[in-house]
Amino acid sequence: MKLLNFLRGETFARGIHPPEHKHTAATPIRRLPWADELVVPLAQHIGKPAEAIVRVGQEVVRGQPVAKADGWLSVPHHSPATGVVKAIELRPTARGPWTPSIVIRPHAAATQEDLWGVARDIDAMTPDEILQAVWDAGLVGLGGAAFPTHAKLKVPPQAKVHTLVINGCECEPYLTCDHRTMVEESAALVRGIALSMRATGAVRAIVGIEDNKPDAVAAVKAAIAAAGLENVFAEAVPTKYPQGSEKMLIMSLFGVEIPSGQLPVSLGMVMNNVGTMAAIGKLLPAGQGLTERVVTIAGPGVVRPGDYRVPLGTPISFVLDFAGAPRDATSACQLVLGGPMMGQSVAALDTPVTKGVSGVLVFRREDMAERDDRRTYPCIKCGQCVESCPMGLNPSALGMLAAKREYDEMGAHYHLGECFECGCCTYVCPSNIPLVQQFRVAKQVLRERAASAPAAPAATRS
Ligand code: SF4
Ligand code: SF4
Structure with missing residues (x-):
């Protein structure tokens, strides 16, 4: 697979460019x-x-x-x-x-040094031992998803992983914790990547970082070079929201689309956040x-x-x-x-x-006043929500169905399940329609309906 898209300055389709407000990007992490x-x-x-x-x-x-x-x-x-x-x-x-x-x-006088844990020889750890150590460390996706990391790194028996994709985009406005982690903990990040490659069997890893963080790109590249890892890359991708989602970053890097309803592993990839990788690189050697x-x-x-x-x-x-x-x-x-x-x-x-x-x-x-004081107006069919939706959905039509509580129709014919609630449509809507909030309600109603639906009768032979 070639890394073509970002080399041509291309990303995923649509998306938005909200003001970044990343005023804390140059300030070192404090305790x-x-x-x-x-x-x-x-x-x-x-x-x-x-x-x-x-x-x-x-x-x-x-x-x-x-x-x-x-x-x-x-x-x-x-x-x-x-x-x-x-x-x-x-x-x-x-x-x-x-x-x-x-x-x-x-x-009150206790140290913030970790006192528990026994140092390990990480070079001698097998893939299964790495997965167990990640589990024992209580690690979850630190990007916000909080999905157990050991489960994400466990490759299903029928699948094969060739590429580890590391998300260093941090595309949300204001947030800079991943940025500072890449700058200040790049050695731990690269160690975590190497351990995760061994755990998954991936033969290469690529860290995708938005190009509004040039110091982070430089720090991670330097740490990769210092570790002598030839199959690990750090690459800048054009800044755009919501690039931090799995589908968008993989499209930006490789120009391939994860099929509907499938995970990156279906394409031989596993994706994790830079904070999670840095935590693996710090905690596993210390057994903490x-x-x-x-x-x-x-x-x-x-x-x-x-x-x-x-x-x-x-x-x-x-x-x-x-x-x-x-x-x-x-x-x-x-x-x-x-x-x-x-x-x-x-x-x-x-x-x-x-x-x-x-x-x-x-x-x-x-x-908040400016936003709060704006009333909601009827849809004027301007199409801005459609032009911003990275999943290629029709938020305007979905919103009109949501207003009529036609939730089944939203799921059956308008692909509501593909919406990952990025909020681009709500952000651009001049009528101030709370689209993503409506979609969350619709999804919850459909989940509850599915959970309370009577089980289908067992198939019988005639
Ligand atoms: S919230 Fe859903 S419908 Fe709206 S832009 Fe994002 S993916 Fe599309
Ligand atoms: S952006 Fe708002 S007003 Fe424009 S088409 Fe979408 S829902 Fe309608």
Whole structure:
């Protein structure tokens, strides 16, 4: 397969160019101190919640496993601090309802060095040992998806992987945590890539980085050269949203389309985020688990924006205090976890930073006013949503069907299932129609209908 598209300056079809607002891109990562308590939800990943293996009152060490995986699509969690288990109880999380969580009170003078774990000889590890080590480290997709990484790296028996694609696009406005990771942790990133190539059997890897991050491209290329890896490449792709999605980046790099309903593995590829790869490169040699992550704290409402190394479980309220965002955030501001295009609004300030939280963005009411005050108008059939949709859908028609609650029609004839909720259509719509929000509702209704549908009768022989 040739790497043609980006060499010609081409990318995927359609998409948008929102203002970047990446004001924190040149600021080094800083470390956040301990909050008074850290909240480790048992469900902070896609799949089954983990099972707690500590009791209330127990002393724990930073990095010590506090919850074990419950099945293949589940991951363990590790204590983010040396301290005492204060409670195991229901707490609010960004993923939805209150969730069983382990609450840890850190010892104020405790170090943020990981004290748990035994160093390994990574050169001697077999593919299965690497997968097991990734699982034991509690790793999930740090780009926001929070899908268990060991499951993503496990190649199905009938498939063969030749290429590892590493997503360094970070196409969402404001977010710069991946950018800083590529600049500051490029050696760990390249080590993680080499380990993941061995785990999947891939013979080459390519890191796709948007061309608004030339220092990241240079840093990763230098780390690849320093490691002497001839089959690993770092390439700049033209900046465009939503290039960080699997389908779009693979199209930008290789000019091939992942068939509808299939995963990159159907084309012999596996894709991961740069933050996840850097975590593998850091944690596996030390035999440690994931206890912290880099989070972008930014937005017009933040006095000291930047990328912070945050102990997992740190409450958003503490993060906001430290970065100088207003304390009365729920009334004065809108908080978004992740990027502004695909992130999630949160109201509860005691929501903790979990493995999938890449950003905490704060928008003041005055920043939102222009958008909030705009009324929704009827569709004027301008076609801008169609011209922006990277999946080639017709958001205008989907929106009209959604308004009439014709959800089955949306799924059956307008390919609603192909929509990955990037928000491009909503962003460009001059009538301010909340298209992506309507599509989320429609998908949820269809999921619930499918779940409650009676099972088809078993086939009988005549
Ligand atoms: S949200 Fe869905 S319909 Fe809208 S542009 Fe993105 S993929 Fe297309
Ligand atoms: S962008 Fe908005 S107004 Fe224009 S066709 Fe799409 S839904 Fe209609």
